Amino acid sequence: MSTKARGRPRGFDRDRALETAMAMFWRHGYDGTSVADLTRAMGIAAPSLYAAFGSKQELYRESLQLYVRTLGRLGVANLGSAASARDGVHAVLRAAAEAFTRPGFPPGCMVGIGSLRCAEDNRVAEEATTELRSATHAMLLARLRQAQADGELPESADPTAMADLYAAVLEGMSVVATDGATRTRLLATADLAMAGWPSPGPAAR
Amino acid sequence: MSTKARGRPRGFDRDRALETAMAMFWRHGYDGTSVADLTRAMGIAAPSLYAAFGSKQELYRESLQLYVRTLGRLGVANLGSAASARDGVHAVLRAAAEAFTRPGFPPGCMVGIGSLRCAEDNRVAEEATTELRSATHAMLLARLRQAQADGELPESADPTAMADLYAAVLEGMSVVATDGATRTRLLATADLAMAGWPSPGPAAR
DNA sequence: CTCCTTGTGTAGTGGTCGCTAAAGAAATAG
DNA sequence: CTATTTCTTTAGCGACCACTACACAAGGAG
Structure with missing residues (x-):
C-alpha cells in the first residue's frame, strides 16, 4: 500500500x-x-x-x-435552532441580501436562477435547482408549523402561505439583485418583508 | 396602387x-x-x-x-388610475398569480425568468427582459411615491424599499409558480404580501 | 401571355456543441 | 532499469448551431 x-x-x-x-x-x-x-x-x-x-x-x-455549501449558505438549515421563527426567517432574508450582492461574484442566487429555463435535453439541470428550492421551502414551512404549534404564530396564520411568501421574497430578491439592486437596498427589502409577520394577538391576520 | x-x-x-x-x-x-x-x-x-x-x-x-401585450399584462400600467396605491398593488399581485398559473401555458413569467442568464453572446436577450422588469419597478415606485405625496402612505414609509419588495414578490411568485405552486396558493401569497402594507398612523413602519 | 415580386423547399454554409480516441508525459511499484 | 497507472496534449468525432444561396412556386400588374 x-x-x-x-x-x-x-x-x-x-x-x-x-x-x-x-x-x-x-x-x-x-x-x-x-x-x-x-x-x-x-x-x-x-x-x-x-x-x-x-x-x-x-x-x-x-x-x-x-x-x-459555501456562498449560497443562507442559514436555512439553522432555522430549527433559531430563538424564534421570526428571528430565523429574518436572518435568512438578511443572509440572502448579502449572499446575492457579494462583491466579486455574480449577483443573485445560483440556485434561484441558475437554470430556471433550459433546453428540453437539459431538464436534469432544471430539476437539480428545483429540488434545492423545494428543500428551502420545506425547511421554511417546517419552522413555521413548529412556530404555530409553539404559539409563536396565531391559529389564524397560514404556514403554507407564509412559506410561499417568504420563499417568493427570497427568489425575488435574487432577480432584483440581478437587475442591479445594491446590498443596502436588498437588506431594506429583507427588513420590510418582515413587517407583514402576523402579530401574536387573536385577531392577527 | x-x-x-x-x-x-x-x-x-x-x-x-x-x-x-x-x-x-x-x-x-x-x-x-x-x-x-x-x-x-x-x-x-x-x-x-x-x-x-x-x-x-x-x-x-x-x-x-x-x-x-396579452398574457403577461398585470395591470402595472393602470396603477396610476387605481383608487389607492394599496388596491393597485394588490390587483397587480393578484393578476400575477393568475397570469403565472394560466392553464395551457408555461408556469411563471416570461419576462421574469425567460432569459435571466444567457450566454455571453446573447446578452441582448438578457437586457430585453431586464428593461421590462425595470419598467415595472419604475411604475411601482412612481405610484408609491405618489401615494406618499397624497398622504396614503406615512412619511416614515420608504417607497423605494416598498417597490423593491413588491417587485421581488412579483418575480419570486414567478419562480414559485415554476416550482409547481397552484393558482390558489399564489393568490394567497399575493394577499399575504399585502399584510405588510404600512398603516396610515404616525407610528407606521 | 410575360414580367415582377415575394414566399417556399432543398440543401448546405462555417462554426460550435458535448465529448473522446490515441499517443505521449510524469509519477509510483517492483 | 521495466511495468503500470494516471494525466495531458493533439486532433477530431458526429450532431447541432444560427443562418442563407438558390431554384422554384404562387400570386398581382401590365
Whole structure:
C-alpha cells in the first residue's frame, strides 16, 4: 500500500477549477455555459475536465453543491435552532441580501436562477435547482408549523402561505439583485418583508 | 396602387407562429430554444421564419412584446388610475398569480425568468427582459411615491424599499409558480404580501 | 401571355456543441 | 532499469448551431 497517488499527478487545482465552473454557471446558467467556455476559464483542455469531473452535467451538480455549501449558505438549515421563527426567517432574508450582492461574484442566487429555463435535453439541470428550492421551502414551512404549534404564530396564520411568501421574497430578491439592486437596498427589502409577520394577538391576520 | 400584397402569399399564419415562438421561449428560455425547435413547432422551414421575423433575436423581442401585450399584462400600467396605491398593488399581485398559473401555458413569467442568464453572446436577450422588469419597478415606485405625496402612505414609509419588495414578490411568485405552486396558493401569497402594507398612523413602519 | 415580386423547399454554409480516441508525459511499484 | 497507472496534449468525432444561396412556386400588374 502507498500513501501517494499512483499515476501522473493532476496538473491543475481541482478545487480552484470547480470554483471557476461555479462562477461561470452562476453567471451564465447551464445552457449559457459551454464546455469550451469552462476549459478556457480553467486554463485546461477538455479531456482534463472530463477526467476530473465526468461530464458537464456532473460538473454542474458539483458546482451547485459547492455553492450551497459555501456562498449560497443562507442559514436555512439553522432555522430549527433559531430563538424564534421570526428571528430565523429574518436572518435568512438578511443572509440572502448579502449572499446575492457579494462583491466579486455574480449577483443573485445560483440556485434561484441558475437554470430556471433550459433546453428540453437539459431538464436534469432544471430539476437539480428545483429540488434545492423545494428543500428551502420545506425547511421554511417546517419552522413555521413548529412556530404555530409553539404559539409563536396565531391559529389564524397560514404556514403554507407564509412559506410561499417568504420563499417568493427570497427568489425575488435574487432577480432584483440581478437587475442591479445594491446590498443596502436588498437588506431594506429583507427588513420590510418582515413587517407583514402576523402579530401574536387573536385577531392577527 | 393595390390593396392586395404583391408576391406569393405567405403559406402560414404569422400571428399563430409568433404565439408558438412565445410559448417556446417562455418555457425553455432564449438559450434553451433553438431555431430548429421553433421551425419544428411552427411547422415551417427556416427560410420562412427568417423571411417573416428576421432573426432569432428579433423573433424573441417580438415574442416578448406579444407576451406583455396579452398574457403577461398585470395591470402595472393602470396603477396610476387605481383608487389607492394599496388596491393597485394588490390587483397587480393578484393578476400575477393568475397570469403565472394560466392553464395551457408555461408556469411563471416570461419576462421574469425567460432569459435571466444567457450566454455571453446573447446578452441582448438578457437586457430585453431586464428593461421590462425595470419598467415595472419604475411604475411601482412612481405610484408609491405618489401615494406618499397624497398622504396614503406615512412619511416614515420608504417607497423605494416598498417597490423593491413588491417587485421581488412579483418575480419570486414567478419562480414559485415554476416550482409547481397552484393558482390558489399564489393568490394567497399575493394577499399575504399585502399584510405588510404600512398603516396610515404616525407610528407606521 | 410575360414580367415582377415575394414566399417556399432543398440543401448546405462555417462554426460550435458535448465529448473522446490515441499517443505521449510524469509519477509510483517492483 | 521495466511495468503500470494516471494525466495531458493533439486532433477530431458526429450532431447541432444560427443562418442563407438558390431554384422554384404562387400570386398581382401590365
